[in-house]
Amino acid sequence: MRGVYANSEFQEDELILKDEILVGIQHSSNKVDCLVCSFCFRFIGSIEKQIGRKLYFKNMGLSGCCGGGGGDSSESSSSNHNSLPQGVVSSLMNGEMALPHTDKFPLPSPLSCPGGCQEAFYCSGSCAEADWESSHSLLCTGERSESISREALGEFIKHSNETNDIFLLAAKAIAFTILRYRELKAEHVNKQAKQSVSKQSLLLEAWKPVSVGYKRSFKKRYDCGGGKQKEEGDTQTAKGCIVNYWVKSPDRKL
Ligand SMILES: [Zn+2]
């Protein structure tokens, strides 16, 4: 049995813990349902935009992770008959139409990715910058991407979306490590440290946050090829499986 308990009293609305996300992604299927910041995962845009784009994707025949239930299908096919008047969806999306009381729930305006891809959006410049510096510069498919091959990256993303999007999360953890390694190496060169540090130890240092963050998932452990590995080797192994603990999605739980 596992549980959380407090050994001191907290006031209502008191912030108990604020922790930084090491790496996280929104499930690709969930992107149809909600527009969130690609770094901190808060909702962005407006209530109208959220509803408008959901209706837009539904009209296109795409549904998110929660719309595929069996009982749902008859309802959704009949709702096609009383579809909304033309223009409603677009005016919701472009901000021409305001729904009642939505001004009470303002959301940050979405910022596009600085690399120029159409995949990542942010709630703020600081989130865009933090994501770019921690991993997105190597995983961006836009014009200003720092990836060695945008074509190969595109293939990889397609493959992940078609098979298991845990690969995208693993890629984030690896990109994070590479960028941290480069940063540590540059710092080391700048300092002209007297004792030379091996590349290996810098790499291990860069990997440290991920290795420390590793915990066995308490709900479900993905078997992505590393399922047969020995338990004692787990913490040191950079297999895709080990990062599943950090998956974050606004409304879909693992
Ligand atoms: Zn954000």
Ligand SMILES: [Zn+2]
């Ligand atoms: Zn990008």
